[in-house]
Amino acid sequence: MPDAPTAALDLVLELTVLLGEDMRRGLGELGLTETKAHLVFAVQHAGPSTQRVLADMLGVTPRTVTTLVDELGAAGVVTRESHPTDRRATLVTLTEDGAALGAGLVAGQRELAGRLFAGLDEDLPAFTRVLGEVVARLRALTEESA
Amino acid sequence: MPDAPTAALDLVLELTVLLGEDMRRGLGELGLTETKAHLVFAVQHAGPSTQRVLADMLGVTPRTVTTLVDELGAAGVVTRESHPTDRRATLVTLTEDGAALGAGLVAGQRELAGRLFAGLDEDLPAFTRVLGEVVARLRALTEESA
DNA sequence: GCATATCGTGAGTCTACTTCACTATGAACT
DNA sequence: AGTTCATAGTGAAGTAGACTCACGATATGC
Numbered sequence: 001m002p003d004a005p006t007a008a009l010d011l012v013l014e015l016t017v018l019l020g021e022d023m024r025r026g027l028g029e030l031g032l033t034e035t036k037a038h039l040v041f042a043v044q045h046a047g048p049s050t051q052r053v054l055a056d057m058l059g060v061t062p063r064t065v066t067t068l069v070d071e072l073g074a075a076g077v078v079t080r081e082s083h084p085t086d087r088r089a090t091l092v093t094l095t096e097d098g099a100a101l102g103a104g105l106v107a108g109q110r111e112l113a114g115r116l117f118a119g120l121d122e123d124l125p126a127f128t129r130v131l132g133e134v135v136a137r138l139r140a141l142t143e144e145s146a
Numbered sequence: 147m148p149d150a151p152t153a154a155l156d157l158v159l160e161l162t163v164l165l166g167e168d169m170r171r172g173l174g175e176l177g178l179t180e181t182k183a184h185l186v187f188a189v190q191h192a193g194p195s196t197q198r199v200l201a202d203m204l205g206v207t208p209r210t211v212t213t214l215v216d217e218l219g220a221a222g223v224v225t226r227e228s229h230p231t232d233r234r235a236t237l238v239t240l241t242e243d244g245a246a247l248g249a250g251l252v253a254g255q256r257e258l259a260g261r262l263f264a265g266l267d268e269d270l271p272a273f274t275r276v277l278g279e280v281v282a283r284l285r286a287l288t289e290e291s292a
Numbered sequence: 293g294c295a296t297a298t299c300g301t302g303a304g305t306c307t308a309c310t311t312c313a314c315t316a317t318g319a320a321c322t
Numbered sequence: 323a324g325t326t327c328a329t330a331g332t333g334a335a336g337t338a339g340a341c342t343c344a345c346g347a348t349a350t351g352c
Contacts, residue, residue, distance in 0.1 A: 003256070003259075003260075004263070004270055004271075004274065005259035005262070005263035005264075005270070006256050006260075007274065008259065008263055008270060008273060008274050008277065009255065009258065009259035011274065011277040011281055012161065012165065012277065013165075014281055015158065015162075015277060015280065015281050015284070016161075016165060016166065018281060018284040018285060018288060019158065019159075019162060019284065020162065021288055022284060022288055025288075033307090035308075035309090050330075051331065052330060060309075060310090061309080061310065061311080062330075062331065062332090063309090063310075063311085063332070063333095064308080064309060065331090066331065067308085067309090067332095086317080086318070086329095086330075087316080087318085088316065088317045088330040088331070089317095089329090089330055089331080090330080090331075109155065110148075110149070110151075110152050112155065113149075113151035113152045113154065114149075114152075115283070115287075116151070116155065116283055117150070117151035117154055117155075117276070117280065120275075120276050120280075121150075122272075123272035123273075123276045124150055124151070124154060125150075126268075126269035126272035126273060126276075127154060127269075127272060127273050127276040127277070128150065128157065129266075129269050130263070130266050130270065130272075130273040131154065131157040131158065131161060131273070132157060133266060134161065134262045134266075135157055135161050137262055138161070138164040139164060141168060142164060142167055142168055179338085179339080181339080181340090196299075196300095197299075197300065198298080198300080206339095206340075206341090207340080207342085208299075208300065208301090209300085209301070209302095209340090209341075209342080209343095210339080210340060210341080211300090212300060212301055212302095213301095213339085213340090232298095232299080232348080233347080233348060233349085234298070234300070234347065234349065235298090235300080236299085236300075293352100295350100295351090296349100296350085296351085296352105297348105297349080297350075297351095298347100298348085298350095299346105299347085299348075299349095300345105300346095300347090300348105301344105301345085301346095302344090302345085302346105303342105303343090303344090303345105304341100304343085304344105305340105305341075305342075305343100306339105306340085306341070306342095307338100307340085307341095308337105308338095308339100308340105309336105309337080309338085309339105310335100310336075310338100311334105311335085311336075311337095312334090312336100313332105313333090313335105314331105314333085314334105315330100315331090315332090315333105316329100316330085316331090317328105317329080317330080317331105318327105318328080318329075318330095319326100319328080319329095320325100320327080320328100321324105321325085322323105322324095322325090322326105
Protein backbone atom coordinates (compact mmCIF):
# COMPACT_ATOMS: atom_id res chain seq x y z
CA MET A 1 0.00 0.00 0.00
CA PRO A 2 1.67 3.21 -1.11
CA ASP A 3 1.65 6.25 1.12
CA ALA A 4 -0.53 9.19 0.18
CA PRO A 5 2.19 11.34 -1.44
CA THR A 6 3.34 8.45 -3.59
CA ALA A 7 -0.21 7.72 -4.67
CA ALA A 8 -0.65 11.38 -5.56
CA LEU A 9 2.54 11.42 -7.60
CA ASP A 10 1.50 8.27 -9.42
CA LEU A 11 -1.76 9.95 -10.37
CA VAL A 12 0.11 13.02 -11.54
CA LEU A 13 2.34 10.87 -13.68
CA GLU A 14 -0.61 9.16 -15.25
CA LEU A 15 -2.24 12.51 -15.83
CA THR A 16 0.79 13.81 -17.68
CA VAL A 17 0.71 10.84 -20.01
CA LEU A 18 -3.00 11.08 -20.76
CA LEU A 19 -2.95 14.83 -21.11
CA GLY A 20 0.03 14.66 -23.43
CA GLU A 21 -1.72 12.14 -25.64
CA ASP A 22 -4.88 14.17 -25.75
CA MET A 23 -3.06 17.37 -26.62
CA ARG A 24 -0.96 15.77 -29.33
CA ARG A 25 -4.05 14.25 -30.85
CA GLY A 26 -5.98 17.49 -30.83
CA LEU A 27 -3.09 19.53 -32.16
CA GLY A 28 -2.37 16.94 -34.80
CA GLU A 29 -5.84 17.46 -36.22
CA LEU A 30 -4.93 21.11 -36.68
CA GLY A 31 -1.61 20.26 -38.30
CA LEU A 32 0.34 21.45 -35.29
CA THR A 33 2.97 19.91 -33.09
CA GLU A 34 3.27 20.81 -29.44
CA THR A 35 6.21 23.09 -30.12
CA LYS A 36 4.49 24.87 -32.97
CA ALA A 37 1.43 25.44 -30.81
CA HIS A 38 3.72 26.74 -28.10
CA LEU A 39 5.20 29.19 -30.58
CA VAL A 40 1.77 30.42 -31.59
CA PHE A 41 0.91 30.91 -27.92
CA ALA A 42 4.15 32.74 -27.35
CA VAL A 43 3.62 35.18 -30.20
CA GLN A 44 0.01 35.62 -29.21
CA HIS A 45 1.01 36.47 -25.69
CA ALA A 46 4.14 38.51 -26.30
CA GLY A 47 3.27 40.09 -29.63
CA PRO A 48 5.66 40.14 -32.60
CA SER A 49 8.96 38.72 -31.38
CA THR A 50 12.39 37.95 -32.74
CA GLN A 51 13.29 34.35 -33.32
CA ARG A 52 15.96 34.60 -30.65
CA VAL A 53 13.42 35.58 -28.05
CA LEU A 54 11.07 32.85 -29.18
CA ALA A 55 13.86 30.31 -28.90
CA ASP A 56 14.36 31.29 -25.27
CA MET A 57 10.64 31.19 -24.56
CA LEU A 58 10.23 27.76 -26.11
CA GLY A 59 13.41 26.33 -24.65
CA VAL A 60 14.80 25.30 -28.03
CA THR A 61 17.75 26.46 -30.11
CA PRO A 62 17.43 29.39 -32.54
CA ARG A 63 17.99 26.96 -35.39
CA THR A 64 14.87 25.08 -34.42
CA VAL A 65 12.85 28.30 -34.46
CA THR A 66 14.02 28.92 -38.01
CA THR A 67 12.46 25.64 -39.10
CA LEU A 68 9.33 26.18 -37.03
CA VAL A 69 8.77 29.61 -38.55
CA ASP A 70 9.48 28.26 -42.03
CA GLU A 71 6.79 25.64 -41.64
CA LEU A 72 4.27 27.84 -39.85
CA GLY A 73 4.88 30.41 -42.55
CA ALA A 74 4.19 27.87 -45.27
CA ALA A 75 0.96 27.03 -43.45
CA GLY A 76 -0.02 30.69 -43.43
CA VAL A 77 0.04 31.01 -39.66
CA VAL A 78 2.90 33.48 -39.19
CA THR A 79 4.97 35.85 -41.29
CA ARG A 80 8.46 37.24 -40.94
CA GLU A 81 8.52 41.03 -40.73
CA SER A 82 11.64 43.13 -40.75
CA HIS A 83 12.73 44.42 -37.39
CA PRO A 84 12.43 48.23 -37.31
CA THR A 85 15.82 48.90 -35.73
CA ASP A 86 17.88 45.70 -36.00
CA ARG A 87 18.38 44.54 -39.55
CA ARG A 88 19.78 41.22 -38.43
CA ALA A 89 16.57 40.25 -36.71
CA THR A 90 13.14 39.32 -37.99
CA LEU A 91 9.89 39.80 -36.17
CA VAL A 92 7.62 36.81 -36.21
CA THR A 93 4.02 37.92 -36.33
CA LEU A 94 0.70 36.10 -36.49
CA THR A 95 -1.34 36.34 -39.66
CA GLU A 96 -5.07 36.81 -39.32
CA ASP A 97 -5.47 33.08 -39.68
CA GLY A 98 -2.75 32.58 -37.10
CA ALA A 99 -4.49 34.83 -34.62
CA ALA A 100 -7.72 32.92 -35.16
CA LEU A 101 -5.88 29.67 -34.70
CA GLY A 102 -4.36 30.90 -31.46
CA ALA A 103 -7.73 32.07 -30.19
CA GLY A 104 -9.15 28.67 -31.06
CA LEU A 105 -6.43 26.94 -29.12
CA VAL A 106 -7.11 29.05 -26.07
CA ALA A 107 -10.84 28.40 -26.38
CA GLY A 108 -10.25 24.67 -26.75
CA GLN A 109 -8.08 24.64 -23.69
CA ARG A 110 -10.66 26.52 -21.69
CA GLU A 111 -13.33 24.14 -22.82
CA LEU A 112 -11.24 21.13 -21.86
CA ALA A 113 -10.58 22.67 -18.46
CA GLY A 114 -14.28 23.15 -17.93
CA ARG A 115 -15.02 19.59 -18.89
CA LEU A 116 -12.30 18.11 -16.70
CA PHE A 117 -13.08 20.08 -13.57
CA ALA A 118 -16.85 20.43 -13.86
CA GLY A 119 -18.64 19.73 -10.60
CA LEU A 120 -15.48 19.58 -8.53
CA ASP A 121 -15.81 23.13 -7.27
CA GLU A 122 -15.71 22.14 -3.65
CA ASP A 123 -12.28 20.54 -3.87
CA LEU A 124 -10.90 22.81 -6.56
CA PRO A 125 -9.38 25.48 -4.30
CA ALA A 126 -7.43 22.90 -2.33
CA PHE A 127 -6.39 21.24 -5.57
CA THR A 128 -5.08 24.50 -6.95
CA ARG A 129 -3.31 25.34 -3.70
CA VAL A 130 -1.44 22.06 -3.69
CA LEU A 131 -0.65 22.31 -7.36
CA GLY A 132 0.74 25.80 -7.01
CA GLU A 133 2.93 24.78 -4.13
CA VAL A 134 4.18 21.66 -5.90
CA VAL A 135 5.00 23.63 -9.03
CA ALA A 136 6.90 26.17 -6.96
CA ARG A 137 8.91 23.45 -5.22
CA LEU A 138 9.64 21.70 -8.47
CA ARG A 139 10.81 24.91 -10.03
CA ALA A 140 13.10 25.49 -7.06
CA LEU A 141 14.45 21.96 -7.46
CA THR A 142 15.26 22.32 -11.12
CA GLU A 143 16.83 25.72 -10.68
CA GLU A 144 19.09 24.63 -7.88
CA SER A 145 20.54 21.93 -10.11
CA ALA A 146 21.06 24.24 -13.07
CA MET B 147 -8.54 36.91 -15.37
CA PRO B 148 -8.91 33.22 -16.15
CA ASP B 149 -11.60 31.15 -14.52
CA ALA B 150 -10.63 28.63 -11.87
CA PRO B 151 -10.66 25.52 -14.07
CA THR B 152 -8.49 27.21 -16.67
CA ALA B 153 -6.05 28.33 -14.01
CA ALA B 154 -5.94 24.79 -12.66
CA LEU B 155 -5.28 23.35 -16.12
CA ASP B 156 -2.54 25.88 -16.73
CA LEU B 157 -0.86 24.78 -13.52
CA VAL B 158 -1.22 21.15 -14.53
CA LEU B 159 0.39 21.91 -17.87
CA GLU B 160 3.29 23.63 -16.21
CA LEU B 161 3.63 20.73 -13.80
CA THR B 162 3.88 18.25 -16.62
CA VAL B 163 6.68 20.23 -18.20
CA LEU B 164 8.68 20.62 -15.00
CA LEU B 165 8.12 17.05 -13.91
CA GLY B 166 9.15 15.76 -17.31
CA GLU B 167 12.35 17.76 -17.20
CA ASP B 168 13.15 16.59 -13.71
CA MET B 169 12.55 12.97 -14.55
CA ARG B 170 14.58 13.05 -17.74
CA ARG B 171 17.43 14.70 -15.90
CA GLY B 172 17.41 12.17 -13.07
CA LEU B 173 17.06 9.20 -15.39
CA GLY B 174 19.77 10.55 -17.64
CA GLU B 175 22.20 10.42 -14.75
CA LEU B 176 21.46 6.72 -14.49
CA GLY B 177 21.90 6.21 -18.22
CA LEU B 178 18.19 5.63 -18.71
CA THR B 179 15.57 7.13 -20.97
CA GLU B 180 11.96 7.40 -19.90
CA THR B 181 10.99 4.42 -21.98
CA LYS B 182 13.81 2.26 -20.65
CA ALA B 183 12.84 3.15 -17.10
CA HIS B 184 9.27 2.29 -17.97
CA LEU B 185 10.43 -1.09 -19.21
CA VAL B 186 12.33 -1.73 -16.00
CA PHE B 187 9.22 -0.82 -14.02
CA ALA B 188 7.10 -3.07 -16.17
CA VAL B 189 9.34 -6.10 -15.71
CA GLN B 190 9.67 -5.35 -12.02
CA HIS B 191 5.93 -5.22 -11.66
CA ALA B 192 4.88 -8.03 -13.98
CA GLY B 193 7.87 -10.36 -13.63
CA PRO B 194 9.65 -11.91 -16.62
CA SER B 195 7.66 -10.98 -19.71
CA THR B 196 7.80 -11.51 -23.43
CA GLN B 197 8.79 -8.59 -25.59
CA ARG B 198 5.35 -8.58 -27.16
CA VAL B 199 3.71 -8.08 -23.80
CA LEU B 200 6.20 -5.38 -22.90
CA ALA B 201 5.48 -3.60 -26.17
CA ASP B 202 1.80 -3.47 -25.25
CA MET B 203 2.55 -2.29 -21.73
CA LEU B 204 4.85 0.47 -22.93
CA GLY B 205 2.67 1.48 -25.83
CA VAL B 206 5.44 1.04 -28.39
CA THR B 207 6.00 -1.38 -31.26
CA PRO B 208 7.67 -4.74 -30.71
CA ARG B 209 10.57 -3.55 -32.84
CA THR B 210 11.26 -0.79 -30.36
CA VAL B 211 11.32 -3.28 -27.50
CA THR B 212 13.97 -5.27 -29.34
CA THR B 213 16.27 -2.24 -29.32
CA LEU B 214 15.41 -1.35 -25.74
CA VAL B 215 16.21 -4.86 -24.54
CA ASP B 216 19.42 -4.89 -26.60
CA GLU B 217 20.63 -1.75 -24.92
CA LEU B 218 19.45 -2.59 -21.43
CA GLY B 219 21.10 -5.97 -21.91
CA ALA B 220 24.37 -4.33 -22.90
CA ALA B 221 24.09 -2.23 -19.74
CA GLY B 222 23.62 -5.35 -17.64
CA VAL B 223 20.12 -4.46 -16.53
CA VAL B 224 18.10 -7.24 -18.17
CA THR B 225 18.72 -10.57 -19.86
CA ARG B 226 16.81 -12.54 -22.44
CA GLU B 227 15.76 -15.97 -21.20
CA SER B 228 14.18 -18.65 -23.30
CA HIS B 229 10.46 -19.02 -22.93
CA PRO B 230 9.62 -22.41 -21.39
CA THR B 231 6.81 -23.30 -23.80
CA ASP B 232 7.05 -20.94 -26.77
CA ARG B 233 10.31 -21.11 -28.60
CA ARG B 234 9.54 -18.01 -30.64
CA ALA B 235 9.35 -15.83 -27.58
CA THR B 236 11.96 -14.60 -25.14
CA LEU B 237 11.40 -13.72 -21.54
CA VAL B 238 12.94 -10.44 -20.50
CA THR B 239 14.12 -10.66 -16.91
CA LEU B 240 15.89 -8.28 -14.57
CA THR B 241 19.44 -9.04 -13.54
CA GLU B 242 20.40 -8.50 -9.93
CA ASP B 243 21.70 -5.06 -10.91
CA GLY B 244 18.50 -4.42 -12.79
CA ALA B 245 16.38 -5.29 -9.77
CA ALA B 246 18.48 -2.97 -7.64
CA LEU B 247 18.11 -0.25 -10.24
CA GLY B 248 14.35 -0.70 -10.28
CA ALA B 249 14.18 -0.58 -6.51
CA GLY B 250 16.25 2.59 -6.60
CA LEU B 251 13.88 4.16 -9.07
CA VAL B 252 10.90 3.38 -6.89
CA ALA B 253 12.71 4.74 -3.83
CA GLY B 254 13.64 7.90 -5.69
CA GLN B 255 10.10 8.40 -6.80
CA ARG B 256 8.82 7.94 -3.27
CA GLU B 257 11.37 10.38 -1.99
CA LEU B 258 10.42 12.96 -4.58
CA ALA B 259 6.75 12.50 -3.71
CA GLY B 260 7.54 13.10 -0.06
CA ARG B 261 9.48 16.22 -0.86
CA LEU B 262 6.84 17.66 -3.16
CA PHE B 263 3.87 17.04 -0.91
CA ALA B 264 5.44 17.51 2.52
CA GLY B 265 3.33 19.63 4.83
CA LEU B 266 0.34 19.71 2.51
CA ASP B 267 -1.49 16.94 4.35
CA GLU B 268 -4.57 19.01 4.96
CA ASP B 269 -5.27 19.62 1.27
CA LEU B 270 -3.87 16.36 0.00
CA PRO B 271 -7.08 14.28 0.16
CA ALA B 272 -8.98 16.86 -1.89
CA PHE B 273 -6.07 17.06 -4.29
CA THR B 274 -6.05 13.33 -4.80
CA ARG B 275 -9.82 13.20 -5.18
CA VAL B 276 -9.77 15.79 -7.95
CA LEU B 277 -6.81 14.18 -9.62
CA GLY B 278 -8.44 10.78 -9.62
CA GLU B 279 -11.62 12.15 -11.13
CA VAL B 280 -9.76 14.14 -13.76
CA VAL B 281 -7.70 11.13 -14.76
CA ALA B 282 -10.86 9.05 -15.04
CA ARG B 283 -12.53 11.64 -17.24
CA LEU B 284 -9.48 12.01 -19.39
CA ARG B 285 -9.26 8.30 -19.86
CA ALA B 286 -12.89 8.22 -20.90
CA LEU B 287 -12.22 11.01 -23.37
CA THR B 288 -9.31 9.28 -25.02
CA GLU B 289 -11.09 5.98 -25.20
CA GLU B 290 -14.19 7.39 -26.81
CA SER B 291 -12.09 8.80 -29.63
CA ALA B 292 -10.14 5.56 -30.19
C1' DG C 293 -0.20 -31.90 -42.56
C1' DC C 294 -1.19 -27.63 -44.24
C1' DA C 295 -2.85 -22.80 -43.90
C1' DT C 296 -2.64 -19.02 -41.03
C1' DA C 297 -1.23 -16.23 -37.16
C1' DT C 298 2.40 -14.63 -34.00
C1' DC C 299 7.36 -13.66 -32.00
C1' DG C 300 11.31 -11.26 -32.64
C1' DT C 301 14.61 -8.75 -35.69
C1' DG C 302 17.30 -6.64 -39.96
C1' DA C 303 16.95 -2.76 -42.95
C1' DG C 304 15.44 1.50 -43.81
C1' DT C 305 12.71 5.84 -42.78
C1' DC C 306 10.80 9.74 -40.17
C1' DT C 307 10.47 13.56 -36.82
C1' DA C 308 11.95 16.81 -33.88
C1' DC C 309 15.52 18.27 -32.28
C1' DT C 310 20.87 19.37 -31.93
C1' DT C 311 25.80 21.27 -33.07
C1' DC C 312 28.89 23.63 -36.03
C1' DA C 313 30.26 26.93 -39.34
C1' DC C 314 29.12 31.01 -41.77
C1' DT C 315 27.24 35.66 -43.34
C1' DA C 316 25.29 39.95 -42.12
C1' DT C 317 24.73 43.22 -38.93
C1' DG C 318 25.10 45.79 -34.47
C1' DA C 319 27.66 47.85 -30.40
C1' DA C 320 31.75 49.36 -27.94
C1' DC C 321 36.19 51.30 -27.64
C1' DT C 322 39.80 53.66 -28.60
C1' DA D 323 37.16 56.61 -38.64
C1' DG D 324 38.21 51.87 -37.93
C1' DT D 325 38.93 47.69 -35.41
C1' DT D 326 37.09 44.25 -32.42
C1' DC D 327 33.85 41.52 -30.43
C1' DA D 328 29.04 39.92 -29.84
C1' DT D 329 24.59 38.64 -31.79
C1' DA D 330 20.58 37.26 -35.39
C1' DG D 331 19.42 33.96 -38.42
C1' DT D 332 20.40 29.90 -41.51
C1' DG D 333 22.71 25.92 -44.40
C1' DA D 334 24.64 21.42 -43.71
C1' DA D 335 25.09 17.54 -41.22
C1' DG D 336 24.27 14.61 -37.17
C1' DT D 337 21.48 12.38 -33.23
C1' DA D 338 17.84 9.94 -30.54
C1' DG D 339 13.97 7.58 -30.39
C1' DA D 340 10.49 6.25 -32.35
C1' DC D 341 8.15 3.96 -36.79
C1' DT D 342 6.99 0.63 -41.05
C1' DC D 343 7.96 -3.23 -43.85
C1' DA D 344 9.62 -7.71 -44.92
C1' DC D 345 11.30 -11.98 -43.29
C1' DG D 346 12.57 -16.50 -40.84
C1' DA D 347 11.25 -19.35 -37.08
C1' DT D 348 7.78 -21.22 -34.54
C1' DA D 349 2.98 -22.06 -32.83
C1' DT D 350 -2.03 -23.12 -33.58
C1' DG D 351 -6.42 -24.57 -35.73
C1' DC D 352 -8.75 -27.29 -38.84
